[in-house]
Amino acid sequence: MATIEFNQIQKSYGGVQAIRDFNLTVDDGDFCVFVGPSGCGKSTALKMLAGLEPTSGGEIAIGGRDVTDLGPGKRDIAMVFQNYALYPHMSVRSNIGFGLKMHGLPKAEIDRKVAEVADILELSDYLDRKPRALSGGQRQRVALGRAIVREPSAFLMDEPLSNLDAKLRVQTRAEIVKLQKRLGVTTIYVTHDQVEALTMATKIVVMRKGVIQQIGSPETLFDTPANLFVAGFIGSPGMNFFRGPVEKEGDVAFTRFAGARIKLAVPAGQLPFDNAIFGIRPEHIRIGGEGAEIGLTLVESLGTEKILHFQTPEGQEFNDADTAADHDDERDASSMLARVIDDVRYADGQAIRVHLPEDKIHVFNPDTHTALRAASGQVNT
Amino acid sequence: MIDFSSPRHRSKFGYLLLAPAVLLMALIIIYPILLSVDISMKDVRIARIGKAEPWTLKNYAWLFGSEEFWNAIWVTAKMVLMVGGTALVIGLATAILVNQRFKGRSLARLFVALPWAVPEVVATVIWAWMLDSSFGVINWALLKSGIISEGIQFASNATASFYSVCFVMIWKGYPLVSIMLLAGLQSIPQEQYQAAEVDGAGVWQRFFYITIPNLMPVIGVTMVITTLWVFRDFAIIHVLTQGGPIGATTTLSILTFEQSFSFFRMGQGAAVGVVTMIICAVISRALVSRFANSVH
Numbered sequence: 001m002a003t004i005e006f007n008q009i010q011k012s013y014g015g016v017q018a019i020r021d022f023n024l025t026v027d028d029g030d031f032c033v034f035v036g037p038s039g040c041g042k043s044t045a046l047k048m049l050a051g052l053e054p055t056s057g058g059e060i061a062i063g064g065r066d067v068t069d070l071g072p073g074k075r076d077i078a079m080v081f082q083n084y085a086l087y088p089h090m091s092v093r094s095n096i097g098f099g100l101k102m103h104g105l106p107k108a109e110i111d112r113k114v115a116e117v118a119d120i121l122e123l124s125d126y127l128d129r130k131p132r133a134l135s136g137g138q139r140q141r142v143a144l145g146r147a148i149v150r151e152p153s154a155f156l157m158d159e160p161l162s163n164l165d166a167k168l169r170v171q172t173r174a175e176i177v178k179l180q181k182r183l184g185v186t187t188i189y190v191t192h193d194q195v196e197a198l199t200m201a202t203k204i205v206v207m208r209k210g211v212i213q214q215i216g217s218p219e220t221l222f223d224t225p226a227n228l229f230v231a232g233f234i235g236s237p238g239m240n241f242f243r244g245p246v247e248k249e250g251d252v253a254f255t256r257f258a259g260a261r262i263k264l265a266v267p268a269g270q271l272p273f274d275n276a277i278f279g280i281r282p283e284h285i286r287i288g289g290e291g292a293e294i295g296l297t298l299v300e301s302l303g304t305e306k307i308l309h310f311q312t313p314e315g316q317e318f319n320d321a322d323t324a325a326d327h328d329d330e331r332d333a334s335s336m337l338a339r340v341i342d343d344v345r346y347a348d349g350q351a352i353r354v355h356l357p358e359d360k361i362h363v364f365n366p367d368t369h370t371a372l373r374a375a376s377g378q379v380n381t
Numbered sequence: 382m383i384d385f386s387s388p389r390h391r392s393k394f395g396y397l398l399l400a401p402a403v404l405l406m407a408l409i410i411i412y413p414i415l416l417s418v419d420i421s422m423k424d425v426r427i428a429r430i431g432k433a434e435p436w437t438l439k440n441y442a443w444l445f446g447s448e449e450f451w452n453a454i455w456v457t458a459k460m461v462l463m464v465g466g467t468a469l470v471i472g473l474a475t476a477i478l479v480n481q482r483f484k485g486r487s488l489a490r491l492f493v494a495l496p497w498a499v500p501e502v503v504a505t506v507i508w509a510w511m512l513d514s515s516f517g518v519i520n521w522a523l524l525k526s527g528i529i530s531e532g533i534q535f536a537s538n539a540t541a542s543f544y545s546v547c548f549v550m551i552w553k554g555y556p557l558v559s560i561m562l563l564a565g566l567q568s569i570p571q572e573q574y575q576a577a578e579v580d581g582a583g584v585w586q587r588f589f590y591i592t593i594p595n596l597m598p599v600i601g602v603t604m605v606i607t608t609l610w611v612f613r614d615f616a617i618i619h620v621l622t623q624g625g626p627i628g629a630t631t632t633l634s635i636l637t638f639e640q641s642f643s644f645f646r647m648g649q650g651a652a653v654g655v656v657t658m659i660i661c662a663v664i665s666r667a668l669v670s671r672f673a674n675s676v677h
Contacts, residue, residue: 073581
């Protein structure tokens with residue numbers, strides 16, 4: 001059990017900078033998830049922490065000890081790989097016990113610890129099998145067993161669930177979280193799936209193109225994203241974005257959505273622009289009342305929950321690579337989604353009124369794409 | 382007309398396609414084997430096809446009673462172990478070497494494979510010149526560097542000629558081992574090494590616990606190929622020593638040749654050939670199943 005610190009970590013391949021100014025402190029017992037689209041440097045960061053990739057600059061400390069120049073075996077960590085990386089020629093027992101054997105533990109003790117771990121992971125019946133005789137989920141548990149048997153100061157997991165089918169993934173996700181809570185070992189978990197990040201983490205690190213975009217709890221990232229990228233990446237379905245004018249009346253600012261005037265929580269003084277980018281999550285859009293009129297293009301019913309698709313008002317479309325979240329592209333840039341739970345039946349083509357609550361609207365700087373908040377910082381609660 | 386796409390007749394089409402290959406195999410492999418078994422059981426000096434001779438076990442009786450045969454078995458066994466073992470070690474070492482990333486790696490790979498690409502007789506003739514007792518470059522170099530004080534008699538010293546044959550065989554044989562093992566090395570997933578590294582395994586531990594077990598099936602196949610090659614190789618020994626001196630390099634294949642075409646006792650020669658074939662079949666069966674079981 002230990003804290004993990006990244007201090008000004010850099011990584012470059014030739015002239016290409018893969019990771020820049022990576023600073024992070026993970027507290028003892030934290031479940032920290034690195035999330036981001038593929039190629040964002042999250043796996044590289046993990047491999048540098050494991051000692052499998054050299055750093056190009058900066059220091060890494062585990063439990064207060066500088067491990068930057070230590071080999072992977074001396075860092076007191078255990079790692080779970082995406083494809084499990086089990087040793088195919090060894091039985092499950094030898095696979096789990098391999099690390100202990102390498103550290104020179106007596107055989108009797110290895111056997112005892114392996115049996116204990118196998119019991120936790122319900123692998124006791126499979127100890128003498130070879131990995132190829134196991135199912136995907138069982139292999140996954142062997143890989144976990146290999147990590148926990150060593151009682152390391154940190155677990156590193158590199159997309160450990162991506163080879164499992166959807167149902168097993170949800171199940172294993174919960175198992176890993178429970179196991180981590182029970183053992184209390186600091187865990188760094190890498191995934192490209194923001195749902196995994198939100199459900200598992202106590203701390204999320206959102207990365208993009210080798211740069212940390214935001215660090216925070218799942219709630220913080222969901223409620224107060226630091227910029228357009230985080231706003232679009234976290235949440236499913238993703239946040240709706242639209243462009244709108246900024247109109248000021250004294251200290252109060254307004255925008256317009258499909259003609260309807262909407263008051264903004266951000267004071268006019270913080271909005272020195274003629275227009276800005278606005279975001280609202282599908283679940284925060286209210287149906288009915290005095291809102292703007294829009295026409296539904298598609299209604300997806302999931303029983304009580306419905307996803308309503310409608311066109312972004314003309315001239316207000318916002319299309320940018322920043323928000324091109326590759327995780328759930330269920331729509332193009334010119335359509336918006338509303339998620340409603342009610343007993344109303346909606347039909348394609350139907351005209352309805354939507355209302356955007358002022359405290360749920362995110363405002364972004366049109367140039368830098370950073371989020372703008374009311375000075376109190378209490379905008380989105 | 383039979384519809385070969387129907388499920389009932391689909392297999393027939395397969396057999397039909399296989400038939401030419403099977404017939405060809407029968408003609409050029411199975412028929413000669415049967416023929417040599419037939420000759421080995423006849424008391425003939427020069428075999429003539431179609432001439433009826435009574436079957437006899439005389440050739441086999443000679444075989445198991447003769448000192449030459451047991452000597453040939455002993456020489457072959459020694460040579461298989463020597464050449465197979467050394468070629469494996471050198472082949473593995475060179476394969477691991479050229480599997481590393483360094484500048485000029487493709488050139489290094491080319492040099493490793495080079496002896497394999499040179500025709501066997503050409504290579505052996507070159508080595509025969511270099512190993513010549515009176516004016517060969519090997520003796521000259523050894524004398525000049527002061528390792529030996531008088532020239533080694535590669536042709537007339539039994540030990541020297543055995544080792545010179547082994548040396549040329551290893552030189553000719555290790556590239557194949559190296560190429561096969563290199564392919565094997567490249568198929569080992571990098572994550573296994575990374576996992577072992579995280580588990581605290583050092584360089585040698587990774588070699589013994591990851592590399593070797595993962596390579597076992599390839600090593601098995603390679604050893605079978607090398608063993609059979611030593612058993613049946615004729616050109617190298619024939620060019621270098623003709624099996625001499627006094628049988629020091631007479632392997633089973635040289636003995637077969639001697640009996641058949643030097644002494645024209647084709648019945649006895651065929652008997653040696655048949656026994657060689659049985660030994661080879663047993664060895665390859667044993668090696669293949671043993672190594673194949675070790676991983677998959």
